[in-house]
Amino acid sequence: MQRDAMSVTISPPEQDDLPELQPPKGKRFFGGREGAQKKFVAGVMSPVIAYMLLWGLIPLVWAFALGFFLYSARRAGGPFLGLGGDNPFVGLDHYKAMLDFSPDASLNVRQFHIAVKVTLLFAFIVVPLNLAITLPLAAMIESVHNRVKPFFRSIFFIPVLTSAVGVAIIWGFVLHPQRGLLNALLSKITGRLVVISWTTDPNLVVIGIPVALFAIIVAYLWQDIGYNLVIFIAALQAIPDSVKDAALIDGASAWQTFRYITLPLLKPTILLASVLTMISAFQVFDLFQVMTAGGPQDQTRALSLDIYETAFRFQRMGWSAAVSVVLFAIVLVISLVQTRMLKSNWEY
Amino acid sequence: MKIRSGRVRWLVLVAAMMLVVAACSSSGSTDTTAAPGGGGDAGGLSGTVRVWTHQNGAFNDGLKALADGFMAENSGVTIEFETFDYDTYIQTLQTALPAGTEADVLQMFGTWTCSYASNLASVPSGVASLDDARSKFFGAPIEGYVCDDALYGFPQEFNIEYGATLFNNATAAEAGVSGEWDSWDEFVTQAQAMTETVDGNMLRAGYNFTASDAIPYTFYSNILQAGGSFLGDDGFTIDTPEGRQALELMVSWVDAGIVDPVLFNDESNWVGDSFFEESSAMGLVGPWVVPEYESDFPDVAAVTEYRLLPTLAGSPDFVADSGWGLTVSKSSEVQDAAWAFVAYVTLNAENAAEWNSASGTLPALKSNAEGAAKDALVADFPHFEPFFDLLQYGQYVGHMPDRDLVWYDITYPHILNVLQGNESIDDALAGMEKEANETFG
Numbered sequence: 001m002q003r004d005a006m007s008v009t010i011s012p013p014e015q016d017d018l019p020e021l022q023p024p025k026g027k028r029f030f031g032g033r034e035g036a037q038k039k040f041v042a043g044v045m046s047p048v049i050a051y052m053l054l055w056g057l058i059p060l061v062w063a064f065a066l067g068f069f070l071y072s073a074r075r076a077g078g079p080f081l082g083l084g085g086d087n088p089f090v091g092l093d094h095y096k097a098m099l100d101f102s103p104d105a106s107l108n109v110r111q112f113h114i115a116v117k118v119t120l121l122f123a124f125i126v127v128p129l130n131l132a133i134t135l136p137l138a139a140m141i142e143s144v145h146n147r148v149k150p151f152f153r154s155i156f157f158i159p160v161l162t163s164a165v166g167v168a169i170i171w172g173f174v175l176h177p178q179r180g181l182l183n184a185l186l187s188k189i190t191g192r193l194v195v196i197s198w199t200t201d202p203n204l205v206v207i208g209i210p211v212a213l214f215a216i217i218v219a220y221l222w223q224d225i226g227y228n229l230v231i232f233i234a235a236l237q238a239i240p241d242s243v244k245d246a247a248l249i250d251g252a253s254a255w256q257t258f259r260y261i262t263l264p265l266l267k268p269t270i271l272l273a274s275v276l277t278m279i280s281a282f283q284v285f286d287l288f289q290v291m292t293a294g295g296p297q298d299q300t301r302a303l304s305l306d307i308y309e310t311a312f313r314f315q316r317m318g319w320s321a322a323v324s325v326v327l328f329a330i331v332l333v334i335s336l337v338q339t340r341m342l343k344s345n346w347e348y
Numbered sequence: 349m350k351i352r353s354g355r356v357r358w359l360v361l362v363a364a365m366m367l368v369v370a371a372c373s374s375s376g377s378t379d380t381t382a383a384p385g386g387g388g389d390a391g392g393l394s395g396t397v398r399v400w401t402h403q404n405g406a407f408n409d410g411l412k413a414l415a416d417g418f419m420a421e422n423s424g425v426t427i428e429f430e431t432f433d434y435d436t437y438i439q440t441l442q443t444a445l446p447a448g449t450e451a452d453v454l455q456m457f458g459t460w461t462c463s464y465a466s467n468l469a470s471v472p473s474g475v476a477s478l479d480d481a482r483s484k485f486f487g488a489p490i491e492g493y494v495c496d497d498a499l500y501g502f503p504q505e506f507n508i509e510y511g512a513t514l515f516n517n518a519t520a521a522e523a524g525v526s527g528e529w530d531s532w533d534e535f536v537t538q539a540q541a542m543t544e545t546v547d548g549n550m551l552r553a554g555y556n557f558t559a560s561d562a563i564p565y566t567f568y569s570n571i572l573q574a575g576g577s578f579l580g581d582d583g584f585t586i587d588t589p590e591g592r593q594a595l596e597l598m599v600s601w602v603d604a605g606i607v608d609p610v611l612f613n614d615e616s617n618w619v620g621d622s623f624f625e626e627s628s629a630m631g632l633v634g635p636w637v638v639p640e641y642e643s644d645f646p647d648v649a650a651v652t653e654y655r656l657l658p659t660l661a662g663s664p665d666f667v668a669d670s671g672w673g674l675t676v677s678k679s680s681e682v683q684d685a686a687w688a689f690v691a692y693v694t695l696n697a698e699n700a701a702e703w704n705s706a707s708g709t710l711p712a713l714k715s716n717a718e719g720a721a722k723d724a725l726v727a728d729f730p731h732f733e734p735f736f737d738l739l740q741y742g743q744y745v746g747h748m749p750d751r752d753l754v755w756y757d758i759t760y761p762h763i764l765n766v767l768q769g770n771e772s773i774d775d776a777l778a779g780m781e782k783e784a785n786e787t788f789g
Contacts (some may be wrong), residue, residue, distance in 0.1 A: 071437045073442040074463050082446050177611050178551065193547035200616040202770055249620065295615045299773055308371065314753045315442065 052296075065323035067094055074315050087318070094322035108310070110317055114298050115306035116330075121209065122302060123281040125217055127225035128226075130277050131270065134225050139258065153233065157226035164223065168290035171219040175199055202296040206317075210299035216287050224280070228273045233267035236262070271342035275335050282331050283292075303327045355364045356752030395682035397689055398451035401429065407455075407672070410706030414699050418692045420588030421575060445677075450660070452680035453690060456669020458492025458503050459751050467497040469676045471502075475687050476695060484695070489712040490672020491744035500675055502694035505709035509634045511657060511664055512737040513555065514619075517544075518651040519629040532597065532658045533569040539606035542629035549636040553617075554606035556628035560614040563758040566632065568667045570594035572743060573660035579746040584754075584784040587777040595766065595773050597660065602767045610769040614760070624648045630655075635731045639708055655736045668742040669751070671712065695720065710735055749787045758783045 027047045038158035071077070071087040078084030097109050107111075141152045160166065175198040186194040197204065204211040238261060247257045285304040289295065294301035294309070303323065362634075399407055399415070408431060415427040430451060432440055441460075444450040445467040454468075461468070464764040470479070478499045481490055489503035514719035516778050519526050539554030557566055571578050577588025585591075604607055611617060612628065623631035624645040635654060642649035656664070674690045676683060693699055698715055701721040704711045705728055717739050726733045748754055760781050771779075 073439075073446065075466075079444065085507040106786050110376065177616060192550050195551075195611065197616060199611050200613060201610045202765075202768060205612075293615055295613075297761060297770065309757075312439070314750055314757070 003071050007105060014187075058272075059112060063321045063324055067325050069318045071318035071321070072315045073317060090318070094319055098322070098326065108316070111298060111306055113300060115273055115301050115303045116326075118213065119282060119303040119327075120211060120298070120303055120330075122217065122284070123208075126220060127274055127277050129217070130221060130225060130228055131274060133221065133272070134273070135232055135266070137225070137260070138236055139227050141229070142236045144334045153230065156229050159223045159225040159298060162223065164284075164286035165290055167219055167223045170285045171215070171222075171287075172199070172291055175215055178319040191258055197296075199292050200296050212292050212296055212300050214285075214301060216291055219287055219291065220281075220284060224277070227275060231269060231273050232266070235266050241267050271339065272291070274342065276336050277329055278334055278338060282327060364603060365712040373524055377469045391420045392424075393685040395430060395685050395688050396426045397453060397682055397685050398430060399429050399453040399455070399689075400437070400440070400451040400530045401431050401432045401455040403431045404707075406707045409476060410655040410703040411693065413691070413695050414703060415775075415789065417699070418689050419532075419545065421692075422685070422688065425682075425689070426612050427689060448679045450677045450679070452686040454675050454677060455671060456493075456501060458489055458501075458507075458673055459745065461493050461500050461670070461675060463493035463749075464675075464746055465498075465705065466501050467678050468500045469680065469683060469687075470680045472683075472687055475691050476502075484714060485712050486714055486717070486739050487740060488668035488739075488742035488744045489670050489673070493495060493673060494677070502690060503671055503673035504694055504700065504703055505671040505673070505707070506517055506712050506739055506742065507634070507669045508666075508710060508738070508742065509668065510569045510632070510666040512635075512734045513557075513657055514623050514631040514637070515635065515653050515655040516623070516626065516629050516648065516651055519552070519626065522650035523629070527653075527655055529658055532600075532660070535658050536601060536604045539601075539630060540604060544608055545605070550605075550608040550611055551627065553608065553612050553622070553628045554630065556607055556612050556617070556619045556631040557601065557686055558613045558764065559619040559633065560756050562619060562632040563598075563763045565667060566596050566598060567591075567759060567763055568745070570597055570660050572665040573663060579748065583788055584748075584781055586781040586784060591777050592773060593660070595763065595777065598763065599766060599773065609764060613764055623652075625627065632657075635710070635729070635735060636708070638731050643755055649671070652731070652739055654731050656734050656738070663741065664738055665741045665779055666745060666746065667745050669745055671709070673712070693727045701725070710739065740752040748784075753787055754784050758787075 016231075050125050051083075065083075068089060068091060069083055069087050070090045070093075073082070073085065075086035077087035083089070098112055101113070102111050135155070141149060142157075144152065152318070173179075177183060177195050177197045177200070180198075182198070183194050183196055186196070198215050199212045201211070206214065243265070244257055244261055245262045252260065283304055284302065285308065287301045287306045287309070288300055292300040294305050304327075307320050307327065310316045310323065388639070395484070399411070401411065408429065412429060415429070419425055419427055434514075441454065441456075441464065445464050448467070450467070450530060456464070456468075471478075476484075478494065478497065481493075481499055481502065484490075485503060486506055488508075491504050493499055493501045493503060515527055517527070520538075523538075523541040525541045527538065528534040529538060535555075541554070542552070543550065543554035544552035548649050568578055570590075571586075571594045574590040574593045576585075576588055578584060578586050578588075578591065588686040601607065607628075608787045612622060617627055617629040618632045619628065620637045620641060623633075623637075624641040626648060638649060638652065674694060676686045676690060680686050693703065694712075697715045699755050700717065701711065701716045701724065703709075704716065704721075705725055708729055710732060711721065711725070716722065717736050721738055727738075758780055762771065762776040764771055766776045
C-alpha cells in the first residue's frame with residue numbers, strides 16, 4: 001500500500017523528441033569516455049575469456065563428443081583427434097546402456113547405477129544437514145558480542161582452508177579400526193576393546209545408509225560448513241535492524257522474529273547456499289578417493305570417483321565422458337529445481 | 349588505422365597469453381636429463397636416442413650407468429633420458445603413442461605392451477628371434493612382450509607377487525612356531541598360533557593375504573596349482589572345479605581365523621603397512637616391499653624373512669605379471685641405435701645383472717638366476733633367495749584387454765565379498781567369469 005501511495009507515473013517522451021544519440025562513425029565502440037570503459041572491460045575480460053575457452057569450453061565440448069564414441073586414448077583411432085577407426089562412433093549406445101536395469105547389465109552399468117545412488121544420497125543428506133547446521137550457527141555467532149565474533153568465524157572457517165586430502169587422511173586416522181581415536185574413546189568409555197571398521201565393513205549399515213558414507217559426510221561437513229557460515233553471517237548482517245525492531249515493537253519473540261522475519265529475508269541466500277552446496281556435493285572426489293576409495297564393496301562409489309576410475313584407471317574414456325554428461329545434467333536439473341522452489345519475488 | 353592497430357594489439361596479447369599457458373602446461377613435471385656422450389661414429393651407429401622412463405631413482409641410476417657404457421662403445425650415439433612420475437608416465441604414453449610424439453626407447457611394464465603394440469616396433473630378427481628370446485628369458489616376463497607371435501621388446505626384471513610370504517621371525521619365536529611347513533594345514537596351524545585376538549577383535553593377523561594384489565594372485569595361482577587354467581582362446585574360464593577349489597581354500601583360511609577380511613584388506617591395514625607395524629605376522633606381497641619399509645621399520649626388517657608358501661598339489665606354479673623392460677617406438681628414426689641400446693641393456697647378461705643389482709629386482713634372464721650373478725644379487729638382497737627356486741614355475745598372467753580391471757575391479761571385490769561372508773562361492777565364480785569376459789567386448 002505504501003509503495004502504491006508513493007508511486008509516480010512518468011510518461012515516455014514522444015519518439016520525435018529523442019535527441020540523436022548515434023556516435024560518429026569510427027568511434028562507435030571505443031571512442032570517448034564510454035569507449036575507454038569498454039577498452040578497460042575488454043582488457044580485463046579478454047584473458048579470462050581466453051582462459052575459459054581454452055580450459056573450460058573446449059574440454060566441455062570434447063567431453064560431450066567423446067560420449068558418442070567407444071574411445072580409449074590407448075587405441076590409435078582415426079586421423080581426426082583419434083576418433084573413429086579403433087575408437088568407433090557408437091551414437092547413443094552409452095546412454096541406452098545406462099538405462100539397462102537388469103541383473104545381467106554389464107559391470108560398467110551396474111557401477112554407474114550404484115554411483116548415481118551414492119551421489120544422490122550423499123548430496124541429499126549433505127545439503128539439508130549443512131544448512132541445518134550453518135544457519136542456526138550463523139545466527140548464534142551473530143548474537144554474541146562483537147569482540148568474540150571474529151574468533152568464532154575463524155574457528156569455523158579454518159577447515160575450509162585446509163586441503164581436502166589432508167582432511168581425509170586425518171579422518172582416516174580418527175576412524176582407523178585398531179589405532180583410531182574414535183574406537184580408543186569408545187574403548188575407554190565401555191571398558192572393553194572396541195574395534196569397529198567404520199569405513200571398511202560393508203555390513204555396517206544404519207537406516208539403510210552405509211556407515212562408511214556417513215563417515216565421509218561427517219568429514220565433508222566438518223570441512224565445508226565454514227563456507228556457508230560466512231555467507232549466512234554476511235546475509236544476517238545485511239538485514240536492516242529496523243525490520244527486526246519493528247517486529248519486536250509488535251511483540252514478536254526472538255524465535256518469531258527469526259522464523260517470520262529473518263528466515264524469509266534470508267530466502268535468496270538460502271537458495272544461493274543450497275545451490276552452491278549441492279553443486280559442490282556432486283563434485284566431491286578427494287574425500288571419497290582417500291577415505292574409502294569407493295569401498296567397502298562400492299558403497300561409497302560416487303559419480304566423480306566412477307568417472308575418474310573409468311577414464312584414467314581403466315581407460316574407458318568414451319563411457320566415462322557419457323557419465324560425466326549425465327552428472328552435468330543431474331546437477332543442472334537439480335539446480336534449476338532448487339532455484340524454482342526457493343525463488344523469491346522481492347528484495348529488501 | 350587506430351582501431352586496426354588496437355585490434356592487432358589485442359590479438360597479439362591473447363596469442364602471447366595462450367602461448368604462455370601452453371608452454372606452462374607442456375613443461376609439466378617431466379625431468380629431462382641428458383647423459384653425457386656424443387662424438388665420432390666408431391661403432392657404426394649414430395644419432396640421438398631419447399629414452400622415456402618413469403621416475404624411480406634406483407631403476408634410472410642403473411640405466412644411466414649402462415647408457416654411459418653404451419655411449420663409450422658407440423661414440424656416435426647420444427642417449428638422452430626423460431623421466432616422468434608414474435601417473436604422468438602412464439598418461440603420457442597413452443596420449444603420445446597414438447599421436448606419434450613418443451621417444452625412441454620406451455620403458456614399458458610388460459603386461460601393458462600389447463595394448464600399445466600397434467605403435468611399437470617389433471624386434472628385428474638381427475637382434476633376437478622369438479625363439480631365442482623365449483630360451484633366454486623366463487616365461488612370465490618375456491610373454492608380456494609377445495603379441496600375436498611377434499616380439500616387441502625385452503624385460504629387465506621378473507615381477508613376482510606370489511610363492512613366498514613375508515615372515516616375522518620374532519613373532520614366530522614368541523608364538524613358538526618354526527616357520528617350516530609341508531602343507532596348507534601345517535601352515536594354517538602356525539598362522540593361528542601367531543594370530544592375536546582380544547575381546548573377539550583381531551589385533552594381529554596370522555597371515556594377511558586379503559590385499560587387492562594378494563587375493564587375485566593367490567586365487568589364480570592356486571587354479572594353476574590345482575591343474576586348471578583361467579584364460580584361454582575362448583576367454584576366461586573361472587567358474588570351474590579348480591576355481592572352486594582355489595576359492596574354497598581361501599575361505600578355509602578365513603574360517604580358521606588367521607585373518608579378519610573386514611579389518612585387513614586394501615583400504616584398511618594394507619599388507620605392507622600391517623606387516624611392518626606388526627599387526628600381521630605373515631603377509632603376501634612381493635620382495636620389492638622390504639626396501640620401501642626397512643628405513644622406517646629397521647627393527648621389523650631385521651627379523652623379516654621370506655618363506656615359501658605350501659602348494660595345493662605339489663608344483664609351485666604361480667601367475668606373474670611381465671615386469672619392466674624396454675621397447676622401441678615404431679616411429680623412431682634411429683631404430684638401429686635404439687635396438688642396439690635395448691639389446692645392450694637387456695640381452696647382455698652382465699649388463700642385465702648389473703641393472704638388477706642397481707635396481708633391486710629379480711632377473712628376467714635365466715642365466716642370471718644362477719651362478720655368480722645369483723650369488724651377487726643374494727648378497728645385496730638376501731630376501732631374494734627363496735624366490736630363485738620359484739622363477740621357473742612362473743606363468744604369465746596372459747593377454748587380456750585390461751589386467752588391472754580384472755584384478756582390482758572384478759576379482760578382488762568378488763573374492764573379498766565371499767571372504768567377508770556377503771557373497772556365495774557360486775555367485776562369485778559366475779560373476780567373475782561373466783565380468784572378466786565382458787572386458788573383451
